[in-house]
Amino acid sequence: MDIKSYFTPDVIGAVYLIAVILFVVGLKQLSHPRTARNGNLLSSLGMLIGIVATLFDKDILRYDVIVAGILLGAVIGTWMAKTVQMTGMPQMVALLNGFGGLASYIVGTSEYFSRQTQLPGDLFNYATVILSIIIGMITFSGSVIAALKLQEVIDGKPILFFGQKTLNALLGIGAFVLSVLIILNIQNGELANAEKMFVGLGVLAFVLGITLVIPIGGADMPVVVSLLNSYSGIAVAMTGFVLSNSALIVVGTLVGASGIILTMIMTKAMNRSLLNVLFGGFGATVSGGGGIAPTGTIKSASPEEAGMILDTAESVIIVPGYGMAVSQAQHVVKKLTEYLQKKGKTVSFAIHPVAGRMPGHMNVLLAEAGVSYDILYDMDQINDQFSNTDVVIIIGANDVVNPAAKTNPQSPIYGMPVLNVEEARTVFMLKRSMNPGFAGIDNELFYKNNTLMVFGDAKKTVEGFLASLEELDK
Amino acid sequence: MSELMLTFYVFIIATFLGFELISKVPPTLHTPLMSGSNAISGVTILGALVVAGYGEGWTSLTGILGFFAVVFATINVFGGYVVTDRMLQMFKRKKQD
Numbered sequence: 001m002d003i004k005s006y007f008t009p010d011v012i013g014a015v016y017l018i019a020v021i022l023f024v025v026g027l028k029q030l031s032h033p034r035t036a037r038n039g040n041l042l043s044s045l046g047m048l049i050g051i052v053a054t055l056f057d058k059d060i061l062r063y064d065v066i067v068a069g070i071l072l073g074a075v076i077g078t079w080m081a082k083t084v085q086m087t088g089m090p091q092m093v094a095l096l097n098g099f100g101g102l103a104s105y106i107v108g109t110s111e112y113f114s115r116q117t118q119l120p121g122d123l124f125n126y127a128t129v130i131l132s133i134i135i136g137m138i139t140f141s142g143s144v145i146a147a148l149k150l151q152e153v154i155d156g157k158p159i160l161f162f163g164q165k166t167l168n169a170l171l172g173i174g175a176f177v178l179s180v181l182i183i184l185n186i187q188n189g190e191l192a193n194a195e196k197m198f199v200g201l202g203v204l205a206f207v208l209g210i211t212l213v214i215p216i217g218g219a220d221m222p223v224v225v226s227l228l229n230s231y232s233g234i235a236v237a238m239t240g241f242v243l244s245n246s247a248l249i250v251v252g253t254l255v256g257a258s259g260i261i262l263t264m265i266m267t268k269a270m271n272r273s274l275l276n277v278l279f280g281g282f283g284a285t286v287s288g289g290g291g292i293a294p295t296g297t298i299k300s301a302s303p304e305e306a307g308m309i310l311d312t313a314e315s316v317i318i319v320p321g322y323g324m325a326v327s328q329a330q331h332v333v334k335k336l337t338e339y340l341q342k343k344g345k346t347v348s349f350a351i352h353p354v355a356g357r358m359p360g361h362m363n364v365l366l367a368e369a370g371v372s373y374d375i376l377y378d379m380d381q382i383n384d385q386f387s388n389t390d391v392v393i394i395i396g397a398n399d400v401v402n403p404a405a406k407t408n409p410q411s412p413i414y415g416m417p418v419l420n421v422e423e424a425r426t427v428f429m430l431k432r433s434m435n436p437g438f439a440g441i442d443n444e445l446f447y448k449n450n451t452l453m454v455f456g457d458a459k460k461t462v463e464g465f466l467a468s469l470e471e472l473d474k
Numbered sequence: 475m476s477e478l479m480l481t482f483y484v485f486i487i488a489t490f491l492g493f494e495l496i497s498k499v500p501p502t503l504h505t506p507l508m509s510g511s512n513a514i515s516g517v518t519i520l521g522a523l524v525v526a527g528y529g530e531g532w533t534s535l536t537g538i539l540g541f542f543a544v545v546f547a548t549i550n551v552f553g554g555y556v557v558t559d560r561m562l563q564m565f566k567r568k569k570q571d
Contacts, residue, residue: 036506103522360504
């Protein structure tokens with residue numbers, strides 16, 4: 001008796017259920033750093049079980065194509081994962097997400113072409129196939145654009161042009177009309193027409209993915225990457241509807257929910273609506289910010305002078321931002337942390353939800369450098385502590401520490417929750433130059449009496465702090 | 475209840491489960507959460523396997539499409555899990571040199 005005859009739909013369904021349980025438990029274990037790694041292993045085990053069960057599906061008649069595809073994909077995927085730099089993680093996630101979207105698109109397309117013969121097909125099935133290929137393709141092209149922007153192959157600034165929103169609206173309407181036409185053509189038996197339109201719909205979705213992401217600025221990419229992540233989950237859930245496969249629906253929905261939650265956290269942390277992030281072209285124009293430009297004098301210090309102040313401090317909070325990633329300063333920041341701790345000072349890290357280019361970006365970089373995760377604090381946990389702190393070191397963050405968000409109603413970032421760094425006794429602002437931050441807004445913090453600007457590359461500056469401290473201890 | 479209605483039930487319950495699970499993940503782990511859930515969204519591979527295994531092979535459009543679907547989904551799965559594991563093993567509490 002053929003082994004496949006044991007794998008009835010119910011048996012495969014039961015095995016899928018085990019896989020789903022492993023995914024759920026895996027995600028649950030991701031709620032603590034101690035158990036997270038194990039959770040990820042369980043999740044991958046779930047995937048393996050799902051794959052093996054599928055290989056016994058009676059519809060699978062040959063394995064050469066499958067084996068070749070898995071081998072090639074496994075080699076490329078593992079190579080990418082092993083070689084990517086931690087600072088390049090946002091691009092990596094975007095790109096992987098894009099590949100998943102592309103796979104969904106291809107599966108949806110094949111599904112469509114193989115179902116055509118079963119006319120007059122189920123309307124609902126066609127609608128879900130169409131949705132899954134649109135979402136899959138938008139995920140693909142949108143993610144690739146996001147990755148290119150994050151890698152700065154494409155300018156990270158928002159790219160805006162006349163009639164952009166109209167174009168997007170037209171593309172969206174076009175996709176909808178085409179979808180309806182495809183279904184009508186199928187019902188009338190005009191399969192050749194429907195086929196051409198189906199291909200056209202893919203092209204339209206491809207273009208739409210590009211035009212949707214291109215106007216969004218680099219610093220808003222965390223939102224976009226999270227959102228695209230949720231799209232890829234939704235595409236999977238749609239495929240689940242097509243195949244009446246509850247496992248795919250559950251799993252796709254879990255991923256969709258994770259992307260949506262992260263998106264909401266990000267937009268809330270920026271005090272902006274999702275629509276504003278997606279269509280606002282934030283940061284494209286430097287409008288002068290309106291209202292009163294901050295006045296006063298800027299004081300700067302050399303790393304040596306800053307080191308001396310640091311030597312007398314008892315409590316230090318470090319605020320990392322994207323600049324730390326750019327100059328790869330995380331390792332020397334860890335050295336500084338250890339040195340200060342050895343001298344009996346308390347050191348903590350304040351991490352704004354939108355610091356960096358993806359949710360949790362800073363935490364990963366600091367973990368890479370070996371900073372213990374229990375001294376990393378979220379904004380809400382640490383914002384009260386700044387007033388009892390001697391020195392705050394801001395490394396490559398700008399808009400998230402701008403007090404104008406609290407005080408100046410004219411400011412474009414007014415209302416955005418920011419870190420109360422100015423309440424500390426002394427603030428070191430590490431900065432390459434006086435250029436404004438991503439939002440193009442002057443930062444009031446620079447002009448405060450207790451702020452010292454330390455100009456230069458973040459990594460070199462922190463090395464300077466260390467050298468100065470070591471000199472004092474000689 | 476029809477099968478379609480049943481799948482809707484599954485969908486809605488899964489939405490609640492998803493929100494419940496994910497909102498418990500601390501911000502520190504948000505990047506691994508993204509890459510990990512990203513790997514999970516690679517379950518499209520199950521669909522890709524069926525397409526690639528239809529039996530028409532290399533000479534057919536389905537075969538070629540299936541091959542590429544398997545390749546891209548596998549990159550998503552392997553890349554996602556391996557990179558998540560790489561990140562998570564770095565999260566340590568005690569300092570060690």
